[in-house]
Structure formats: structure tokens, C-alpha cells
Amino acid sequence: MDSFACDGSRASSYNITFCPSTAMSRLLSIPASQALQPALAPISHQNLTSNTSKGKVHTALMIAFPTAAGILIFILLGIYLYISKRKAIKTFNVQTDEMQRFVDSLQFDFNRIRLATHNFAVNNKLGEGGFGEVYKGELEGGQQVAVKRLSKNSVQGIAEFQTEIVLVAKLQHKNLVKLLGYCASPKESLLVYEFLPNSSLDKFLFDPAKKSSLDWQTRFNIISGIARGLQYLHEDSRIKVVHRDLKSSNILLDEDMNPKIADFGLARLFEVDQTQGDTKRIVGTYGYMAPEYAITGHYSVKSDVFSFGVIVLEIVSGQRNRFFRRLQLDEALLHRAWRLWNEDEPLNLIDTELGDNFEEEEVLKCIQLGLLCIQENAIDRPRMTAIVAALNGQAIRLPTPKPPHFFGSAVVDEATDMADEYPAPYVHTGNENITNVYSRD
CATH class of the missing domain: 3.30.200.20 (Phosphorylase Kinase; domain 1)
Structure with a gap:
């Protein structure tokens, strides 16, 4: 109830009573700061519960989807590998069957x-x-x-x-x-x-009666042909092959004196990315073996490069390289070639049978290539691709050769067993010519 006073002399005072409804009375009796709480509290709790549920669902989905995706990827990868393996096996079997049929077709009665x-x-x-x-x-x-x-x-x-x-x-x-x-x-x-009617290179090169038929152009063509054959074995064929017994007696000559590399009985097959192999059974011919192979059994395409270098120097000089031991003063072909190069007299290495009938630039290039091939460290030796390019006349700057390995200085026959320097179980070498093919005179 409120009282109101009226201004003026004739005014009277009145009492006015306001009677609200029961619900309104309860509402007006609550302090203003708390008036909205009863109404808002149930709504806030409901929203909180809803948000919490949504969060849990979201978290579950965040975990479930990556897990399911990972499982799916794992399953698909497994299926892919299985199919790839089956396909690879099938391809290998097909290739093996094809090769077997090819090999069978070569069989003679x-x-x-x-x-x-x-x-x-x-x-x-x-x-x-x-x-x-x-x-x-x-x-x-x-x-x-x-x-x-x-x-x-x-x-x-x-x-x-x-x-x-x-x-x-x-x-x-x-x-x-x-x-x-x-x-x-x-x-x-x-x-x-x-059948190659002109037999092997050594039968011409080291025979005083036959070497006169090897003019410089023929010798240079033989060097180039051997290089191309090795390039094919090392880099251009579907399989990488290390010959391991490259020597003048394993270079056969056809009727036009074209060279053909022969005798692959000691060859080794390399994987595409394989660079080196090891063996405890050292086979081949001393005088043509790379030092790392003869001493440790490590072989690679650079082992063949060394042997090629020896053959090149043999072709230029008309002299056979022999394996040298200590205690004798005879000079090996490789060391003589190195000494003459250092003394700036490389042309003194040339076979006297040639006289003055040779291309000096080609001869010097072959001597330098030969010395680069016989360097002691395999990594310093050039690849056959670079050698073929240089022989073909491409403008390639050849580096200065480093010294060859000095085994010693005493001459022995290539067939001699070096039992005193290398234990017998770890070294094996055949005769001077593992396969010696030549026609009858």
C-alpha cells in the first residue's frame, strides 16, 4: 500500500492499495539479482549436457575415421603387394620358362x-x-x-x-x-x-712371323672393338657382367680381324645397382688381374677395365705383360709404360714392327688410356663409356695417369702358383690361356 499527499489547501490525502496476483506476488518478492536464475538454470544445464554429448561424438569420430582409414590403407597395401608379388612371380616364371626354352633350343645331340x-x-x-x-x-x-x-x-x-x-x-x-x-x-x-678363322689376338701379337700383319689401323680397330664389347657387358646389356678373365688369348679375331670377347666361364653376373663382389677363390691370369682382385678378392667392372688397359699396352708395344715378383731387376711392361710416360718419351713404347706407320695422336691417346686403366686405385680408372667416347674422337679431356701398383720386379710365368705370397686355398689360376683357340697353320 502507498500513500500520496495532494498539494493545495483543498487537497486531501489518499491511500491506494495495489493487489497483484499470487504468481506476480511471488515474482515481486524475489530480489532482482536472482529473478532470472530459476528460469535460466534448467536451460543452461540442458545445453551443457547437449554440448558434452556432441563433443564426445566429435572426439569419437576424430579417432574412428583415421583408424578406419589406416586399416583400409593397410588392407589395400596388402592386396597391392600380394598382387604385385603374384605378378612378379608370374613374370619371373614366364621369363624363366622363355629362357629355358631358348637354352633348350640350343642343345646339340x-x-x-x-x-x-x-x-x-x-x-x-x-x-x-x-x-x-x-x-x-x-x-x-x-x-x-x-x-x-x-x-x-x-x-x-x-x-x-x-x-x-x-x-x-x-x-x-x-x-x-x-x-x-x-x-x-x-x-x-x-x-x-x-668358328673364328684368325684364332686369338695373342697368336698374332706375340708371334714375330704374324705380327707384321697387324698394322696400326688394325690394332686401333681391335682396341676400339674390345672397348665396345666391354661397354656392352658393363653398361648396355640387360644384365651387368664382369668377365674376370679378360686377356689377349680370350680376344678372338674373325676373318676381317674384328675382335670378339670370348670365354665367359669365370664371368660374374651383377645386379643393376651392384658395384662390387667378393670371392675367396681368385681365378684368372696373373699379369691381367687388377691388384685389388689379386690381393683381396674384391672385383668389379673396374677389374675388367684394368685388364683392358693391360691389353691396350700389349697391342701398342707388341709385348706380353707378365706377372713380376720381387728380387729381379727386369722391368714389367706396365712399369716401363709408366716410366716412359713420366720421362715424356711415350712413343718409345711403340712396337718397332710398326716403324713410322702410325697415327701419333691415336697412339698417344691409347697409351694414356692404357695407363689410366691400370691405375692402382679402382676408383681412379675410367668407365668404359668414357673410354669408348675418347676412342671415337669425342672431345674428352683425359686426366693425368697415376702410378700403377708395383707388385714387384721379378718375372714369372702367368701359370705359376704364387703360394709364397698368397695362401693356396684362396688363390687359383689356370694355365696362361684358360681357353686357347687357334687355327692350324
Whole structure:
């Protein structure tokens, strides 16, 4: 109830009573600061509960989706790997089957080879090496062949025989000898090659009566052909091959004196990205072995590069390189070539048989390439790609050669076992010519 006073003399005072409803009375009796709380409290609690539930759902989804995606990716990856493996196995089997069919197609009947060689007649024998004997033969159509016959006492065995079949069957290049077929009977293991009438390089190069037919242009063409063949083996073929027994007697010459690399019985197959191999059984011919291979058993494509360098210097000089021991004062070919280069007299290395009939620039280039190939550290030796480019006349700046490895200074035959320097179980070398093919005079 409120009282109001009226102004004026005649005014009277009145009392006015306001009577609110029951609900309004309760509302007016609550302090203003708390008036909204009862109404808002239930709404706030409801929203909080809703937001909490939504947060939990969101968190669950944040965890579930990545987990499910990861599981799905893992499953898909597993399926992909499974399919890829099955496909790779299928491809490998197809390739293996194709290669096996190809190898099978090369198989000769033993009686056919026996008839071609007149029962391996003595007068058809061309040579003999670590593999065994080599015979000349003539097939039914008149095609001449060279037959390598695995000896029971051969330095090389069945493993080398199978290696040569597979490798040569896969390799096709004009500077590699061509395999025509093979025979693997219970008692005989034979390889049938194209017959090359001019025999091997060493039969010309180190024979005073024949070397006169090797003018400089022929020698340079032989060097270039060997380089192209090695480039194919190391870099251009579908499989990388390290020959491990490259030497002048394993370079065969066709009727036009074109060189063909032969004898892959000791070769090793490398993976695409493989750079080096190791062996405890050192095989090959001293005088052509790279020092890291002869001493430690490490071999690589640079081992073949070393052997190529030796052959180049042999072709230029007309002299055979021999393995040298200590205690003798004879000078090895490689060391003589290095000394003459250092003394600025490299032309004194040239075979006197050539006289003045040579291209000085080509000769100097070959000597420098030969010295670069025989450097002691394998990493310093050039790749065959660079060598072929230089021989083809491309403008390539050749570095200054570093010294070759000095094994010693005493001459021995390549077939000599170096038992006093290398333990016998770890070193094995065949005769001077593991396969020595030459035609009869």
C-alpha cells in the first residue's frame, strides 16, 4: 500500500492499495539479482549436457575415421603387394620358362658333335686350356664351329659350364663371340661356338712371323672393338657382367680381324645397382688381374677395365705383360709404360714392327688410356663409356695417369702358383690361356 499527499489547501490525502496476483506476488518478492536464475538454470544445464554429448561424438569420430582409414590403407597395401608379388612371380616364371626354352633350343645331340669333329680327331684339335680341349668341327650344312670340351681334370667345372651357357645365351653383341649350342650328356659337357678363322689376338701379337700383319689401323680397330664389347657387358646389356678373365688369348679375331670377347666361364653376373663382389677363390691370369682382385678378392667392372688397359699396352708395344715378383731387376711392361710416360718419351713404347706407320695422336691417346686403366686405385680408372667416347674422337679431356701398383720386379710365368705370397686355398689360376683357340697353320 502507498500513500500520496495532494498539494493545495483543498487537497486531501489518499491511500491506494495495489493487489497483484499470487504468481506476480511471488515474482515481486524475489530480489532482482536472482529473478532470472530459476528460469535460466534448467536451460543452461540442458545445453551443457547437449554440448558434452556432441563433443564426445566429435572426439569419437576424430579417432574412428583415421583408424578406419589406416586399416583400409593397410588392407589395400596388402592386396597391392600380394598382387604385385603374384605378378612378379608370374613374370619371373614366364621369363624363366622363355629362357629355358631358348637354352633348350640350343642343345646339340652328342652324336652330331662327334660326327662334326670326326670323333674329336687329333688333327681337328685347335687348342687346350683350363676348360679343356678345343676342336674344329663342321656341321651337316657345312657350317664350321669350334667345340669346347670340358675335361674331367679341368680347372673349370660344371658351374662354370652352366654359367657360360646362360650368360652367352643372353648376351648378343658383334664384339662378343656367339654361342651356337651346347651338349650336356652324362659323360660329356660341350660348348659349340662360331668358328673364328684368325684364332686369338695373342697368336698374332706375340708371334714375330704374324705380327707384321697387324698394322696400326688394325690394332686401333681391335682396341676400339674390345672397348665396345666391354661397354656392352658393363653398361648396355640387360644384365651387368664382369668377365674376370679378360686377356689377349680370350680376344678372338674373325676373318676381317674384328675382335670378339670370348670365354665367359669365370664371368660374374651383377645386379643393376651392384658395384662390387667378393670371392675367396681368385681365378684368372696373373699379369691381367687388377691388384685389388689379386690381393683381396674384391672385383668389379673396374677389374675388367684394368685388364683392358693391360691389353691396350700389349697391342701398342707388341709385348706380353707378365706377372713380376720381387728380387729381379727386369722391368714389367706396365712399369716401363709408366716410366716412359713420366720421362715424356711415350712413343718409345711403340712396337718397332710398326716403324713410322702410325697415327701419333691415336697412339698417344691409347697409351694414356692404357695407363689410366691400370691405375692402382679402382676408383681412379675410367668407365668404359668414357673410354669408348675418347676412342671415337669425342672431345674428352683425359686426366693425368697415376702410378700403377708395383707388385714387384721379378718375372714369372702367368701359370705359376704364387703360394709364397698368397695362401693356396684362396688363390687359383689356370694355365696362361684358360681357353686357347687357334687355327692350324
